[in-house]
Amino acid sequence: MRIQKTDARERKWKYLKEATGESTVSGALDAATDYYLKMRGDTTAQPKGCVPELIRRADQEGSLTAAEIAEVLDVDEMSLEYQSTWNIGG
Template sequence: MCKNEMRIHDTDERDRLYGNLVEATGENTKSGALDAAARYYLQMRGGSAAVPTGAVTELMRAAEERGSLTGAEIAEILTTDELRIRFETSWSVDSQ
């Protein structure tokens, strides 16, 4: 059995970046956080066999076709398993 290993040179900046990524993704490990970030990037960018058309392309196409999009429509296009996007709006009128 052949095992492919990837070694990444650790720097202070990279260590901080990976720590922030672990925190932001809610993953427990650097490798889990990197996997989540890679999946998200591929889903946003597209252009791969796994995801031919990314969400950013879909968003831009929808904006061109419709002329404008609501926050809810944008959230629907950009949400993924790795990063759920919820749109909420509220307003109020102050009496003073």
């Protein structure tokens, strides 16, 4: 398969390689595809997606904390964690 290279695509592929940590366009596209499928779901390969799960939990529980949201959206392709710090005083 060949994809026509345009200036806009080259820029996107460059940024995608940076964002995924992949050294090749094909590796970056694979990582991005895996991430998208895990977020979206509704496929034979990935029947349960993270975004639908997040919406389901929010509907059931009424609201979620930032830590709970990060827990649902954390996947191997793009790890996500939540940290909170407090600073009282001057």
